Amino acid sequence: MEKIDHxxxxxxxxxxxxxxxxxxxxxxxxxxxxNAATSEDSDLSMRTLSTPSPALILPPHLHPLSPxxxxxxxxxxxxxxxxxxxxxxxxxxxxxxxxxxxxxRRRATREHHQGASVPIDLLPDQIFLDVFARLPTNQLCxxxxxxxxxxxxxxxxxxxxxxxxxxxVLHVDRALRVLTRRLCQDTPNVCLMLxxxxxxxxxxxxxxxxxxxAQCCPELRRLxxxxxxxxxxxAVFEVVSRCPNLEHLDVSGCCKVTCISLTREVSLKxxxxxxxxxxxxxxxxxxxxxxxxxxxxxxxAHCTQxxxxxxxxxxxxxxxxxxxxxxxxxxxxxxxxxxxRYVSDFGLREIAKLEGRLRYLSVAHCGKITDVxxxxxxxxxxxxxxxxxxxxEGLTDHGLEYLAKSCPKLKSLDIGKCPLVxxxxxxxxxxxxxxxxxxxxxxxxSITGRGLQVVAANCxxxxxxxxxxCDAPLDALxxxxxxxxxCVIEHTNPAFF
Numbered sequence: 290m291e292k293i294d295h296x297x298x299x300x301x302x303x304x305x306x307x308x309x310x311x312x313x314x315x316x317x318x319x320x321x322x323x324n325a326a327t328s329e330d331s332d333l334s335m336r337t338l339s340t341p342s343p344a345l346i347l348p349p350h351l352h353p354l355s356p357x358x359x360x361x362x363x364x365x366x367x368x369x370x371x372x373x374x375x376x377x378x379x380x381x382x383x384x385x386x387x388x389x390x391x392x393x394r395r396r397a398t399r400e401h402h403q404g405a406s407v408p409i410d411l412l413p414d415q416i417f418l419d420v421f422a423r424l425p426t427n428q429l430c431x432x433x434x435x436x437x438x439x440x441x442x443x444x445x446x447x448x449x450x451x452x453x454x455x456x457x458v459l460h461v462d463r464a465l466r467v468l469t470r471r472l473c474q475d476t477p478n479v480c481l482m483l484x485x486x487x488x489x490x491x492x493x494x495x496x497x498x499x500x501x502x503a504q505c506c507p508e509l510r511r512l513x514x515x516x517x518x519x520x521x522x523x524a525v526f527e528v529v530s531r532c533p534n535l536e537h538l539d540v541s542g543c544c545k546v547t548c549i550s551l552t553r554e555v556s557l558k559x560x561x562x563x564x565x566x567x568x569x570x571x572x573x574x575x576x577x578x579x580x581x582x583x584x585x586x587x588x589x590a591h592c593t594q595x596x597x598x599x600x601x602x603x604x605x606x607x608x609x610x611x612x613x614x615x616x617x618x619x620x621x622x623x624x625x626x627x628x629x630r631y632v633s634d635f636g637l638r639e640i641a642k643l644e645g646r647l648r649y650l651s652v653a654h655c656g657k658i659t660d661v662x663x664x665x666x667x668x669x670x671x672x673x674x675x676x677x678x679x680x681x682e683g684l685t686d687h688g689l690e691y692l693a694k695s696c697p698k699l700k701s702l703d704i705g706k707c708p709l710v711x712x713x714x715x716x717x718x719x720x721x722x723x724x725x726x727x728x729x730x731x732x733x734x735s736i737t738g739r740g741l742q743v744v745a746a747n748c749x750x751x752x753x754x755x756x757x758x759c760d761a762p763l764d765a766l767x768x769x770x771x772x773x774x775x776c777v778i779e780h781t782n783p784a785f786f
Contacts, residue, residue, distance in 0.1 A: 410438075417442050425453045426468070444471075451485035451511075461491040462498035469505040480505045489515040489539070496524035503527040511537040515573070521545040529567050530555040536568055541575035541599070548584040550591050567591045575601040575625075582610035589617035596620050601651075602628040608636035615642045623649035627677065630656060637662030641669040651677035653703070659683035660691070667695040677703040679729065686714030693721035700724055705731035705755065712740030719744040729755040731779075738765030745769040745776075755779040 421429055421443060433443035449472055454461055472480040483506045488494050494517040502509065503524070509532040514520055520543045529535055530552045540546045551567065569592045574580055580603045589595070595618040600606060606629045614621070621643055626632050632655045640650065647670045652658055658681045666673065667688075673696045678684055684707045692699065699722045704710050710733050718725070719740075725748045730736050736759050744751070751773040756766070758781055766778060766785045778785075 414442060418445060418448065421445075421448050425455060427454070427456075446482050449482050451487070452483060453485075453487040454491055455489075457490055457492045459491055459493060461488055461494040462501070465498045465501050469501055473505060478505065479507065481508050484508055485511040487511075487513045488517060489513045491517055492519070495519045496521055499524035500527055503531040507532055508534060510534050513537075513539040514543060515539050516542040518542065518544050522548055522550075526550055526552045529569065534568060537571040538569050539571075539573040540577065541573045541601075542577075544576070544578055546574070546577050547579045547581070549588045566593055568594060570594050571597040573597075573599040574603060575599050577603055579605070581605045582607055582613070585610035586613040589614045593617050594620065597623045599623075599625045600629065601625050604628065604630055607631040608633055608639065611636045611639045615639050619643065620646060622646055625649075625651035625677075626655065627651045627653040628655070630654075633657035634659055634662030634665070638665045641665040644669050645672045647673060649673075649675040651675075652681060653677045654680035656680070656682065660685055660688035663688040664691045667691040671695055671698075673699060675699075675701040678707065679703045679705040679731075681707060682709070685709040686711055686717070689714035690717050693717045697721050698724055701727040703727075703729040705729045705733065708732075708734050711735035712737055712743075715740035716743045719747040723747060724750060726750055727753040729753075730759055731755045732758040734760070736760065738762040738768075741765045742768050745772040749773060751776045753777050753779070757781045 421432060429443055429448065433440045452468060454464060469480055472483060486502060486509060494514060499520060512528060512535060525540060525546055529549060549572065572592060572595060585606060598621055606626065611632065624640065632652065637658060650666065650673060663684060676699065684704060689710060702725065715736060728744065728751065738761060741756065741761060742765055745768055749772065752775055754769060754776055757779055761780060761782060763782060763784050766780060766782060769776060769778060
């Protein structure tokens with residue numbers, strides 16, 4: 290029996306699934322009852338998504354309120370109710386000794402209220418489905434253990450278009466294997482319903498888990514694995530090759546990911562007429578520290594439909610990488626190269642070739658950027674709505690003048706920590722960009738009350754103003770508050786409240 294428990298703990302056995310996704314990082318195993326299902330055949334014995342598993346149907350002699358018994362009990366008994374442990378549950382043929390007291394109390398309660406229905410049971414199925422649709426995957430699996438009706442509702446195909454897993458100690462690989470196997474009941478080896486997988490922060494996710502998804506879920510459209518630092522290029526290549534409809538990919542913080550491309554096998558199968566393109570439109574590679582210009586070249590050449598690209602803190606990128614991006618991805622609308630210290634005015638000149646399609650640009654803390662680069666962007670990207678140039682110490686009032694005259698529809702501007710920006714540039718901005726809603730001037734030492742008053746007198750729709758660490762007098766802040774009724778002012782003046 291101890292050997293069975295050991296095998297179950299290491300994922301060598303599986304049970305019929307009325308699953309609860311909780312934590313599997315416990316430290317002592319609990320013996321499973323002799324009559325618990327331990328073979329993988331019990332997983333395959335489950336019928337359709339709307340039919341309970343035979344292993345979950347109670348025998349006639351067993352009381353309906355018999356508790357569920359875990360096949361893989363937690364190591365630490367104090368964490369048995371944790372929402373981050375993967376445990377497969379089956380009904381025991383008889384309650385174990387330590388459940389006898391609880392079982393007796395439940396039986397007594399049922400006999401006392403015999404004939405009276407619980408109010409929640411009167412709710413229609415659609416209400417339950419609406420509630421279940423708002424639960425994370427681990428909680429939804431817990432609900433499947435309450436009763437037969439909840440089990441059938443919890444496995445309704447409409448609730449499994451997305452899987453959302455959380456917890457940095459969760460055995461994600463095993464959870465994905467169990468869930469995809471359960472969701473492949475109607476269509477063996479293929480899960481056609483799953484479109485979204487969110488496993489951000491699940492640090493124990495590895496290539497093995499993503500390969501399971503790639504092999505079983507060809508209809509996947511959205512994948513978020515931010516912070517999963519064990520994921521590498523191999524798994525990402527498999528996903529984008531096997532999931533042709535994938536449009537949204539977030540691999541931020543995956544330091545082993547250096548590129549997005551098709552696998553070599555898939556590339557060889559594609560004809561030259563078809564090309565080697567990937568349908569991804571949204572790509573977040575923030576903190577992918579190993580990404581270089583050559584990797585960005587490959588990404589751009591394969592992901593030509595990109596509209597949103599975030600490369601924050603990819604510090605090995607240079608202007609050359611941005612040149613490749615503009616050549617292959619002319620539809621980019623949002624681009625962030627914040628903290629890419631090698632990006633300079635030449636890079637902005639390349640970005641400016643996106644012209645009127647560009648709406649969002651972040652070049653925060655790119656120390657080599659000056660008025661020259663901002664002038665390129667302002668001249669050719671006249672439909673720009675958002676610009677973050679915080680920490681670009683080479684930006685002056687001349688750069689703001691170019692923005693004010695060429696981008697009148699600007700709605701959000703961050704020029705914090707730009708010590709050369711003064712009231713003169715701020716006045717030009719206020720007199721031309723009337724639609725400004727968010728303005729950050731944090732640590733702009735040359736800004737005074739005069740510039741703030743001009744902004745308040747012309748930008749009535751201002752909703753956020755950050756003047757922390759600025760020389761903003763009390764009367765100027767009151768003036769802003771009086772003229773911009775909905776504006777939230779972030780400041781460091783203790784006299785203003």
